[in-house]
Structures are given as C-alpha cells and as structure tokens.
Amino acid sequence: MTMTLSIADISTLDDGRLRADLEALLEDAVNSGASVGYHAPLAPHWKRAFWDGVAGLLSGGAHRLLIACGPDGDLLGSVQLALCTKPNGAHRAEVQKLLVFTRHRRNGVARRLMAAVEDTARGLGRSLLVLDTLKGDSGEPFYEATGWRRAGLIPGYTVEADGAFHDTVLFYKTL
Template sequence: MTMTLSITDIPALDDGRLRAELEALLEDAVNSGASVGYHAPLAAHWKRTFWDGVAAQLSGGAHRLLIASGPEGNLLGSVQLALCTKPNGAHRADVQKLLVFTHHRRSGVARRLMEAVEDTARGLGRSLLVLDTLKGDRGEPFYEATGWRRAGLIPRYTVEADGAFHDTVLFYKTL
C-alpha cells in the first residue's frame, strides 16, 4: 500500500507550527538511533540550534529543504540539499539529513523524498549528488537499493553515543 503524501520545497522556516514539527522529527530520529550528528536523548537546545542553522542556510539561497506531508498536512519526513557554491562545483550538491518519523518508516516516504530531492537537483542544473551514512546503518542498504553507488569508506569518522569511533560510507549518484 502506497501512502498518499505531498512533497513541498520550503523556502524559509518562518512557520512556527512547521518548525515545531521539524524539531519533533529531529528528536524522533535521534532518539530512535539515527546518526545525524547528535546523541540521544536530544536536548531541546540542540533541536533549536539545528533548525536555526538550516533556516540561516535557506536564507543564503544555497540550501533547499523538502518536506513530506500526509493527507491531513502532518509532517512525515524531510531531506535537505546543500548546493556547492564554488565555481568548480556548480554541477554538484550534497544530500543531507534524510529524516522520517519512526511511525512512517517503511511506507515509501524516504524513497519519495529521495526522488524529489533528485528532481530538485536536476531542476537546479546539478548532475552529481553525494551523501554519507554511518557504516551498518539502515540507510546503507536503502541508498544502494535506490541507485546510489558506494564511493568509499572513511574510518573513525564519528564518535557515536557508545563512545566508540565509527566509520562512514560515502555514496554518489550521477543524475
């Protein structure tokens, strides 16, 4: 069964209701084990700080935020696209922070967000996308299944909540 959802490109984070939903999304992701730069339990100031940073990047114009909403307008997930602004990188962008609420995972939301972020990148003249994910994370087989190619591994890239160093896997996709 495919869930009915809509994808929206959000130009600014000035809607208080959306901002609260995004903060809850980040908290849900971190507290359910997603490796997105934070450790559980996620403190309230980190949620605000993270989305303040995204808001600043959006206002700078080199960042895109796509959200997936359900039939009643409720937030299901989000993904970000960071556009390279250097002259030699005008063809590429980084896909960042693919987040889906725990209770909506495995329902096609992540796949739809990734299709939308790829379409957005194409529309902006980007032909190469890159992303990274924690080795062994559930994202690793998902990216492979959606046509992303493994570029390599960086050992000891993060320090996770267990205090140990963990590797990250780099992926790319040519559009």
C-alpha cells in the first residue's frame, strides 16, 4: 500500500516542531535497530547533537535534507544528500541517513524519499550517487530493488550494539 505524502527540501532547522519530530524520528530508527551511528537506547543529547550537526551542514549549502510528510502534515521520514564540494567531484553526492518511522514502513515512504533525493541530485547537476548500508540489513535488498548497484564491502566497518564489528556494503547509482 502506498500512502499519499509530500516531499519537502528543508534548508534550515529553525522550526521547533519539525526539530522535535526529527529527533523522534532518529530515536525511533535507532531504537528499532537502524545502524545510523548510534546504539539504543538513544540519549536525548545525541538526538540534539545529531540534528545540530545537520543544521550546520545545511547552512553551509553543500547538504540537503528532504522530509516526507503525510496528508495530515505529520513527519513520516527523511533522507540527506551530501554534495561533494571538491572540483573533481562536482558530479557526485552521497545519500545519507534514510530514516522512516517504524509505523510508516512498507508504505512506499522510503521509495518516494529515494526517488526525490535522486531527482534533487539530478537538479543539482549530480550524475553519480553513493551510499552505504549495514550488511544483512533490510536496506541491502531495498537498494538493490531500487536500481542501486553493489560496489563492494568493507569488513568490520562499524561496531554495533552487540559489541561486534559488522561489515558495510557500498552502493552506487548512475543517474
């Protein structure tokens, strides 16, 4: 089932309600096992610090934040696009932190966010996108199903909540 939603490109994180919703989104993702740099339970200072960092990146102009909202205006998910600023990389960007509230998963939100981030990248003159995901995570088959190509694997890239090192899979997509 695909739900009705809208996608917005957010340039600042000054809106208090949006900021609270984004913090709740990160907490929901981490607490449901997403490998996004943090371990559950997510402490409040990490939620603030993460989105403070994103706010700083947005103000620099080389970072984009796309959010998906339902028909009632509630936040459903987000994704980020980090634009390479080096002269030899002006054609590429990295997709980061695709997050969807657990209660809205399997409704097409992630697919719509990925399509929107790809359209945004194209509009910014980017023709190559890269991303990484935890090996064995649900993201791996999702990215393959949406046209991303596996580029390789980095062993022991992250230490997860179980204390063990885990591999990450690198993907790319030519637009």
